[in-house]
Amino acid sequence: MCGTCGCGEADVRVELLAFGPDRSGGPDRSRGPDQEEPAGHGHRHEPLTGVVDIETALLAKNDHLAGHNRAWLAERGIVALNLMSSPGSGKTSLLARTIAELTPSRPVSVIEGDQETRIDAERIRSTGAPVVQINTGAGCHLDADMLARGLAELRPPDGSLVFVENVGNLVCPALFDLGEAARIVVVSVTEGEDKPLKYPQMFSVADLVLINKVDLLPYVDVQLPRLVAHCRAVRPGVRVLPLSVTTGEGMAAWCDWLLTCDPVRR
Amino acid sequence: MHELAITQGVVDAVTERTGSAPVAVVRVRVGRLAGVVPDAMRFCFELVTAGTPLEGAELEIEQPEGRARCRSCGRNFALPDPVLLCRCGSADVEVLAGRELGVASVVMAEPAG
Ligand SMILES: Nc1nc2c(ncn2[C@@H]2O[C@H](COP(=O)(O)OP(=O)(O)OP(=O)(O)O)[C@@H](O)[C@H]2O)c(=O)[nH]1
Ligand SMILES: [Mg+2]
Ligand SMILES: [Zn+2]
Numbered sequence: 001m002c003g004t005c006g007c008g009e010a011d012v013r014v015e016l017l018a019f020g021p022d023r024s025g026g027p028d029r030s031r032g033p034d035q036e037e038p039a040g041h042g043h044r045h046e047p048l049t050g051v052v053d054i055e056t057a058l059l060a061k062n063d064h065l066a067g068h069n070r071a072w073l074a075e076r077g078i079v080a081l082n083l084m085s086s087p088g089s090g091k092t093s094l095l096a097r098t099i100a101e102l103t104p105s106r107p108v109s110v111i112e113g114d115q116e117t118r119i120d121a122e123r124i125r126s127t128g129a130p131v132v133q134i135n136t137g138a139g140c141h142l143d144a145d146m147l148a149r150g151l152a153e154l155r156p157p158d159g160s161l162v163f164v165e166n167v168g169n170l171v172c173p174a175l176f177d178l179g180e181a182a183r184i185v186v187v188s189v190t191e192g193e194d195k196p197l198k199y200p201q202m203f204s205v206a207d208l209v210l211i212n213k214v215d216l217l218p219y220v221d222v223q224l225p226r227l228v229a230h231c232r233a234v235r236p237g238v239r240v241l242p243l244s245v246t247t248g249e250g251m252a253a254w255c256d257w258l259l260t261c262d263p264v265r266r
Numbered sequence: 267m268h269e270l271a272i273t274q275g276v277v278d279a280v281t282e283r284t285g286s287a288p289v290a291v292v293r294v295r296v297g298r299l300a301g302v303v304p305d306a307m308r309f310c311f312e313l314v315t316a317g318t319p320l321e322g323a324e325l326e327i328e329q330p331e332g333r334a335r336c337r338s339c340g341r342n343f344a345l346p347d348p349v350l351l352c353r354c355g356s357a358d359v360e361v362l363a364g365r366e367l368g369v370a371s372v373v374m375a376e377p378a379g
Contacts, residue, residue, distance in 0.1 A: 048287050054369040056279040058272050141268055172268035175301055200348035201301035233349045236357035
């Protein structure tokens with residue numbers, strides 16, 4: 001932890017949920033992507049006076065670490081997908097059902113981000129997939145350093161698929177590049193058709209929008225074409241897939257889309 | 267409150283360059299389309315600078331307006347919100363400005379005595 005800026009994310013917890021005797025060797029942190037250096041910010045000592053140019057992007061540190069993650073994932077042919085949405089859109093339900101449909105044809109593992117509890121990780125574990133829970137404490141989003149730590153714990157096999165369920169929040173996660181292959185925004189029909197316009201930042205970074213809970217369309221005042229149009233108003237041409245985790249409608253198209261994903265962002 | 271993490275980034279970016287020398291003014295650029303709320307940033311700034319060389323520094327936030335260029339008709343226009351649509355009906359629009367998010371410069375504090 002750096003004494004100057006207090007960085008070090010002391011209250012973030014990263015935990016691999018135990019799931020088999022064959023992985024009892026304990027985590028080998030050296031196998032993960034480079035993480036945040038614990039100390040050693042370059043402090044300069046020559047006298048500085050007047051105006052000093054800085055010209056640094058504010059997310060430079062995160063973007064740098066995201067670059068490490070991206071390279072680490074690409075070297076191993078691992079596809080990491082970042083799922084973002086407001087709380088309760090159905091991310092964990094979607095993952096549980098997706099894992100059931102994909103296994104055993106493809107190794108899948110999950111990194112769960114929540115402020116507190118292991119509830120979502122336990123739900124994933126019951127599907128049999130390896131899972132790491134990251135609790136961000138006060139943090140409202142995952143960042144690239146947290147993903148690096150999660151990957152070091154998870155140790156996903158080469159060529160596998162890693163789903164990252166971000167903290168349920170339609171604002172903050174949008175700004176933090178994790179080094180993922182693609183960003184998937186999930187929106188459920190019960191949230192209303194104006195969500196993309198109210199939270200444009202999130203939808204503007206989406207590589208794919210999943211519209212979940214279409215089984216509930218008869219009960220809500222939402223026109224699917226309008227919701228799709230709103231997505232494309234802030235992210236022109238974005239791919240949109242309507243689905244229902246409950247009935248399974250649209251799951252096949254989603255699984256087909258997963259097959260087309262490359263480890264490196266297009 | 268991602269503004270907390272963002273504002274922490276301000277302190278990191280500055281101290282990386284200026285070390286432990288006290289800073290009087292911090293000038294940041296937060297575009298209108300950057301997804302960061304300046305007031306929230308001001309609030310966080312006091313919190314995260316406490317006990318750092320930036321403590322008590324003034325935070326100046328420049329907010330560049332959004333601007334875009336239409337790739338279909340070539341029109342250059344103001345973009346008040348992130349809805350990417352040109353008057354000609356095209357959504358093939360390139361954002362030229364408004365997404366800035368960075369530290370521009372600082373003014374060092376006068377050495378005491
Ligand atoms: N009717 C209907 N309900 C669904 C569907 N998908 C999920 N749900 C329900 O929506 C609720 C929330 O689902 P979760 O999977 O926990 O949502 P989440 O996005 O993971 O939530 P957080 O992790 O808290 O952000 C649960 O009660 C699900 O059963 C669907 O397609 N149709
Ligand atoms: Mg969940
Ligand atoms: Zn035009």
